[in-house]
Amino acid sequence: MVEKELETKERIISTSRVLFAEKGFEGTTIRNIATEAEVNVASVNYYFSSKEKLFEAVLRAGFNDCAAEVTKIMIPGTRLEDGLVQMFRYHLDHRHDLLSMFKLLMSTQEKQRFMPDESQDFGPPGGKCVADAIIRELGKRPRDQDLHWALKILFSHVTHTAILYTCCFKDRHIPFTSDEDIEQSIRRLCRVVLADLA
Amino acid sequence: MVEKELETKERIISTSRVLFAEKGFEGTTIRNIATEAEVNVASVNYYFSSKEKLFEAVLRAGFNDCAAEVTKIMIPGTRLEDGLVQMFRYHLDHRHDLLSMFKLLMSTQEKQRFMPDESQDFGPPGGKCVADAIIRELGKRPRDQDLHWALKILFSHVTHTAILYTCCFKDRHIPFTSDEDIEQSIRRLCRVVLADLA
DNA sequence: GTCTATAAATAGATAGAC
DNA sequence: GTCTATCTATTTATAGAC
Numbered sequence: 001m002v003e004k005e006l007e008t009k010e011r012i013i014s015t016s017r018v019l020f021a022e023k024g025f026e027g028t029t030i031r032n033i034a035t036e037a038e039v040n041v042a043s044v045n046y047y048f049s050s051k052e053k054l055f056e057a058v059l060r061a062g063f064n065d066c067a068a069e070v071t072k073i074m075i076p077g078t079r080l081e082d083g084l085v086q087m088f089r090y091h092l093d094h095r096h097d098l099l100s101m102f103k104l105l106m107s108t109q110e111k112q113r114f115m116p117d118e119s120q121d122f123g124p125p126g127g128k129c130v131a132d133a134i135i136r137e138l139g140k141r142p143r144d145q146d147l148h149w150a151l152k153i154l155f156s157h158v159t160h161t162a163i164l165y166t167c168c169f170k171d172r173h174i175p176f177t178s179d180e181d182i183e184q185s186i187r188r189l190c191r192v193v194l195a196d197l198a
Numbered sequence: 199m200v201e202k203e204l205e206t207k208e209r210i211i212s213t214s215r216v217l218f219a220e221k222g223f224e225g226t227t228i229r230n231i232a233t234e235a236e237v238n239v240a241s242v243n244y245y246f247s248s249k250e251k252l253f254e255a256v257l258r259a260g261f262n263d264c265a266a267e268v269t270k271i272m273i274p275g276t277r278l279e280d281g282l283v284q285m286f287r288y289h290l291d292h293r294h295d296l297l298s299m300f301k302l303l304m305s306t307q308e309k310q311r312f313m314p315d316e317s318q319d320f321g322p323p324g325g326k327c328v329a330d331a332i333i334r335e336l337g338k339r340p341r342d343q344d345l346h347w348a349l350k351i352l353f354s355h356v357t358h359t360a361i362l363y364t365c366c367f368k369d370r371h372i373p374f375t376s377d378e379d380i381e382q383s384i385r386r387l388c389r390v391v392l393a394d395l396a
Numbered sequence: 397g398t399c400t401a402t403a404a405a406t407a408g409a410t411a412g413a414c
Numbered sequence: 415g416t417c418t419a420t421c422t423a424t425t426t427a428t429a430g431a432c
Contacts (some may be wrong), residue, residue, distance in 0.1 A: 008415080022305065023307050024225070024301075024305065026225035027222070029407065029408085030407080030409085039416090040415090040416055040418090041408095041417090041418095042410080042415095042418085043415075043417090045408080045409060049409095050408080051408065051409090099304050102304065103222075103304060105362075105366060106297055106300065106301060106361065106365050107220070107221065107225070108220040109220060109221050144374075148374040149383055152374070152383055153355060153387055156359055156362075157354050157355065157358075160357065160358035161354055163303075164303075164354075167303045168303060175342075176343060176346040182350075185350055185351070188394075192390055192391070193390070196386075196390045206397085227424085227425065227426085228425085229425080229426095237398090238398055238399060238400090239399090239400095240397095240398075240428080243426080243428075244397075249427090
């Protein structure tokens with residue numbers, strides 16, 4: 001049954017996106033996944049051959065989804081600060097993908113296993129689109145070093161803050177860390193950076 | 199023998215700081231640590247009772263060392279941008295502590311285990327000292343919301359970039375990601391943020 | 397304090413019935 | 415495709431000799 005197959009496979013993937021993000025690769029067991037997804041233990045290996053292949057599929061899904069979304073967001077006509085806020089919101093809505101990817105980046109061991117050779121050279125998902133948005137908003141192309149500086153500043157703040165919000169700020173009462181506060185922070189940073197480049 | 203005891207215990211701690219950072223809590227085994235530290239497997243449980251207690255000791259050591267260092271860096275007389283660059287360098291020199299702490303923050307499971315209740319409310323190590331440095335450099339106390347904005351921007355960039363440098367940029371040849379480039383980025387961001395607050 | 401040996405639990409993966 | 419049962423390996427933790 002093709003329908004049943006898709007259902008089971010999809011349930012395994014979507015459950016794994018959450019569990020790998022929360023407990024890491026080593027901290028998640030196939031039995032965890034199977035129980036949570038309400039599928040049989042053996043079906044995980046049946047569909048994905050191994051735990052490692054499953055993790056690969058999870059990472060690929062998260063990265064591709066994010067790159068597609070950023071591309072969609074950063075179309076001509078979008079103001080840079082609006083686009084960055086949308087990126088931030090996307091990360092909140094897909095926090096598990098962000099966390100899995102970041103845990104992978106931070107793991108020497110697993111990074112070598114899952115991102116061998118030159119595939120590590122890709123930048124942040126949608127980096128090119130954000131660069132184009134900066135150029136459009138400035139009305140000119142800044143020097144390379146200025147453009148890269150702006151990208152580093154903006155991406156690092158959006159990404160880092162999305163992680164902290166997800167892991168630490170959410171559901172607590174720390175001053176100036178509500179999602180509205182953070183969105184205002186991003187907008188202000190965006191304006192300050194653009195002004196410095198102009 | 200007290201001397202031997204210290205030696206063994208210290209070797210276990212310093213090896214664990216590296217291994218937990220690289221492979222995570224679940225990914226690191228007591229046997230790994232014992233082999234790498236060249237001590238007997240049983241001595242880890244002898245000195246620390248359990249793997250969890252050892253992890254606690256490792257995290258505490260990393261956080262305390264960092265908070266002490268930032269306090270030492272951000273004394274009156276230090277220019278803010280110099281202090282932030284020193285913080286960045288400290289993170290590079292102690293990348294394992296930064297990675298362990300961040301992995302813990304990103305792990306729902308382990309965070310609940312190791313940071314129960316209100317102990318989660320502490321800010322970044324040395325946050326207060328950096329705030330004081332901003333106020334000194336401005337020559338006035340800005341509005342609370344402006345001060346918190348500046349802190350968020352500066353800490354997120356220094357921290358996030360230290361992680362990325364450690365995990366992705368180091369030993370590769372990506373434009374504008376050398377440690378000198380990053381230090382210039384931090385200085386520029388610092389000037390831009392201070393100018394916006396003035 | 398340090399070691400070997402081992403207990404007790406749990407992991408990933410697979411064989412084979414249905 | 416789905417299930418149970420099981421193999422093999424590895425884990426943390428501890429008991430007991432030295």
